[in-house]
Amino acid sequence: ARYLGQEERILIADRLRLGDGIRAIARLLDRNPATVSREIRRNTNPLTGCHEPYHAQRSSADRLKRPRPRKAGPGTRLWREILAGLGRHWSPEQIGNRLRHDFPD
Structure with missing residues (x-):
């Protein structure tokens, strides 16, 4: 542990x-x-x-404990974008960079 x-x-x-x-x-x-x-x-x-x-x-x-709620919960647009990136076999870094570009907030 x-x-x-x-x-x-x-x-x-x-x-x-x-x-x-x-x-x-x-x-x-x-x-x-x-x-x-x-x-x-x-x-x-x-x-x-x-x-x-x-x-x-x-x-x-x-x-x-997490100090704040998640931004990417199941069923959200952000969640779907993450799943799409994983489906394209992108690395977590590639997905994160793409999300920062597409969702600056």
Whole structure:
């Protein structure tokens, strides 16, 4: 998995309370130490100094949400143009360039 899950975040918090270092935690999770370090830095409560796994999971889920609706939804003209480009065996770059030219807005 690309992103840390809730179980991994809970394990990080538990191991930090036990006094384990970042590299030891990273080995347990089979993750890069930089990933664990970044997780700890982002999600440690400055008032308590504790890693908050549930808050971290909620924040992560919020960051993954799309900030705005899609422009090319099924049934729209833009969608049909994308499908037509794929039917012509165009690359995504070719389709994107063509769409920017034909639909500047």
